[in-house]
Amino acid sequence: MEVFINLLVNGVSTGLLIFLLAAGLTLIFGLMSVLNFAHGGLFVWGAFSGAWIFKETNSFLLAIAGAIAIGMALGWVLERFLIRPVYGNHVRQLLITLGGMLVLSESIKILWGPNPIRVNLPGWLEGSYQFDGIIIIKYRVFVIVVGLLLYLALWLLLSRTQIGLMIRAGVLDKEMVQALGINVKGLFTFVFLLGAALAALGGALLAPYSGVVFAEMGMQYAILAFIVVIIGGMGSLQGSALASLIVGVAGAFMAYYMPDLSLALNMLLLAIVLLVKPTGLLGEKGSAV
Amino acid sequence: MRGVFHKVPLYWGLAILLFMLLFPFVNDTRSTLILLTQIFIFAIFAMSFDILLGYTGIVSFGHCMFFGIGAYSTALIFNKLDATLPNFLLGLGIGILLSALVSYIIGLLSLRLKSHFYAMLTLAVSQLFLVLAEKWRGLTHGGDGFTFSVPDIFKDRTSFYYITLFSVAAVFILLKLFTESSTGKVLKAISQNEYRAEALGYKSLHYKLIASVTAGVAASFSGALYAVSLRFINTNVFSIEVTLDALLMTMIGGIGTLAGAIAGAGIIEFLRHYLSELAMTYPIFERWTIILGFLYIVVLLGFPSGLAGFIKKFTLKKRRKEKRKREVERAA
Numbered sequence: 001m002e003v004f005i006n007l008l009v010n011g012v013s014t015g016l017l018i019f020l021l022a023a024g025l026t027l028i029f030g031l032m033s034v035l036n037f038a039h040g041g042l043f044v045w046g047a048f049s050g051a052w053i054f055k056e057t058n059s060f061l062l063a064i065a066g067a068i069a070i071g072m073a074l075g076w077v078l079e080r081f082l083i084r085p086v087y088g089n090h091v092r093q094l095l096i097t098l099g100g101m102l103v104l105s106e107s108i109k110i111l112w113g114p115n116p117i118r119v120n121l122p123g124w125l126e127g128s129y130q131f132d133g134i135i136i137i138k139y140r141v142f143v144i145v146v147g148l149l150l151y152l153a154l155w156l157l158l159s160r161t162q163i164g165l166m167i168r169a170g171v172l173d174k175e176m177v178q179a180l181g182i183n184v185k186g187l188f189t190f191v192f193l194l195g196a197a198l199a200a201l202g203g204a205l206l207a208p209y210s211g212v213v214f215a216e217m218g219m220q221y222a223i224l225a226f227i228v229v230i231i232g233g234m235g236s237l238q239g240s241a242l243a244s245l246i247v248g249v250a251g252a253f254m255a256y257y258m259p260d261l262s263l264a265l266n267m268l269l270l271a272i273v274l275l276v277k278p279t280g281l282l283g284e285k286g287s288a289v
Numbered sequence: 290m291r292g293v294f295h296k297v298p299l300y301w302g303l304a305i306l307l308f309m310l311l312f313p314f315v316n317d318t319r320s321t322l323i324l325l326t327q328i329f330i331f332a333i334f335a336m337s338f339d340i341l342l343g344y345t346g347i348v349s350f351g352h353c354m355f356f357g358i359g360a361y362s363t364a365l366i367f368n369k370l371d372a373t374l375p376n377f378l379l380g381l382g383i384g385i386l387l388s389a390l391v392s393y394i395i396g397l398l399s400l401r402l403k404s405h406f407y408a409m410l411t412l413a414v415s416q417l418f419l420v421l422a423e424k425w426r427g428l429t430h431g432g433d434g435f436t437f438s439v440p441d442i443f444k445d446r447t448s449f450y451y452i453t454l455f456s457v458a459a460v461f462i463l464l465k466l467f468t469e470s471s472t473g474k475v476l477k478a479i480s481q482n483e484y485r486a487e488a489l490g491y492k493s494l495h496y497k498l499i500a501s502v503t504a505g506v507a508a509s510f511s512g513a514l515y516a517v518s519l520r521f522i523n524t525n526v527f528s529i530e531v532t533l534d535a536l537l538m539t540m541i542g543g544i545g546t547l548a549g550a551i552a553g554a555g556i557i558e559f560l561r562h563y564l565s566e567l568a569m570t571y572p573i574f575e576r577w578t579i580i581l582g583f584l585y586i587v588v589l590l591g592f593p594s595g596l597a598g599f600i601k602k603f604t605l606k607k608r609r610k611e612k613r614k615r616e617v618e619r620a621a
Contacts, residue, residue, distance in 0.1 A: 110579065
């Protein structure tokens with residue numbers, strides 16, 4: 001029972017971190033059908049800049065704010081200089097965002113060196129809670145709470161605000177929204193920056209969670225996020241949330257019982273979804289076929 | 290054979306081949322020969338990638354898996370059996386068969402998907418191979434890798450140079466024949482407009498499968514040569530950097546032309562060699578990959594058809610100018 005609850009907590013917290021990455025990907029894809037391979041680069045930049053600011057200032061909140069600011073700045077550069085010029089051409093988008101990923105992760109190695117960097121937990125999040133012999137690490141609870149709050153905030157943004165309405169309408173029918181006089185390009189920039197901020201935040205939260213950050217981490221988590229986005233359905237926030245939890249929890253259990261097969265499990269999930277329901281669990285638009 | 294050189298500047302190709310054949314007599318320093326051998330090996334790999342990207346319009350981010358399969362098949366055969374030439378052919382054959390099988394299965398499952406999904410899926414599958422190679426330590430020794438001995442003919446730098454040179458020439462001719470064949474023409478049509486090709490009655494999945502198996506087999510061959518050239522292997526052959534190399538080479542050389550892929554391989558390997566030499570004096574060049582990354586982005590945004598496209602455009606312009614001049618003269 002103790003193992004079960006611990007694994008569940010681990011899985012949910014990892015799942016929510018993946019969700020932060022996947023949320024941006026799925027919205028960007030849903031709105032402009034741009035698959036951003038550089039998203040993982042923003043994530044790893046968030047992780048490194050968060051860890052660095054935390055080490056320098058010893059303030060975790062400042063680290064998170066700084067990571068988000070840097071992530072958004074980089075996201076703006078990416079959107080303006082890489083994605084906009086090749087807008088509408090899928091093959092070139094794929095190629096150029098992969099190039100962006102390469103530059104982002106290489107520049108990490110230039111700034112912070114090629115070796116992994118150790119990251120400590122902030123003092124007020126160290127330690128663990130104890131209930132009847134079940135030990136739950138504080139930081140994981142913190143990640144779960146933050147993740148759930150962000151999901152709620154995103155949901156409210158999409159369902160209750162004017163701009164959320166425009167985004168949802170844009171995902172459904174971009175041309176129609178444009179015809180109604182709404183600046184879809186501006187909307188896209190907003191969504192892209194939002195996605196970049198979420199990715200950087202995910203990275204900054206992950207750094208103390210895993211205790212060590214390295215440049216290749218971006219690609220690893222990006223692949224997980226891609227898998228999540230496909231399983232959940234492109235363009236669907238709820239789908240991504242659900243799929244993140246599935247991938248996170250399944251990954252945590254597999255890592256405990258059959259560690260060698262954890263990536264294989266995700267691939268299996270992906271293959272099943274692509275073969276049985278190519279639109280993903282909750283997706284209606286943007287079928288994979 | 291006429292068909293092969295139909296459009297290629299035949300004399301140029303032969304001149305370069307002749308130059309390369311004579312090169313070891315002019316300059317046989319070890320490092321130059323090794324560099325050129327490396328260029329030839331990666332030229333085969335880049336050409337195989339170009340069959341997908343340039344000729345069929347498929348973006349695969351997992352091409353390293355075929356390179357790795359070829360490399361590991363040969364390396365493992367040499368590790369378990371004697372270092373003889375028949376064993377090399379055995380390893381090569383196993384690698385090619387495995388690659389054909391893997392590319393066929395992946396293609397069958399995923400080539401129907403849209404470009405993003407295919408790119409992502411191939412990336413994920415190649416990562417799966419990387420994990421497999423890392424975890425199956427009993428066979429592969431994981432990230433530490435293992436060394437193995439190779440037949441004497443591969444040990445001699447000059448003879449290996451000729452082997453790789455002939456391999457490039459052979460693969461070039463074979464792939465050229467492939468792209469000029471009726472199948473190749475259908476592939477070109479698919480890359481330009483898949484729906485139209487489908488409407489004309491060509492099953493695009495069928496043709497894409499042919500392209501992906503061809504590319505997988507050629508990549509596996511280059512991987513086998515790569516393993517032999519190093520006499521060492523580790524899981525790096527499955528890393529995303531290998532795929533990125535192929536991408537850089539084909540993009541910078543010019544997609545959709547086999548000669549461009551060879552030129553791209555030459556440029557990238559040359560740059561890599563000199564930049565890592567520069568890094569010994571100027572440590573800033575230690576991370577030369579970022580320079581390649583910027584170069585790649587600049588080429589993609591500014592010169593989407595690469596070096597080959599640039600040259601083609603230049604010569605076309607020149608030819609047109611000459612033609613106009615002649616017409617003006619005639620009119621006068």
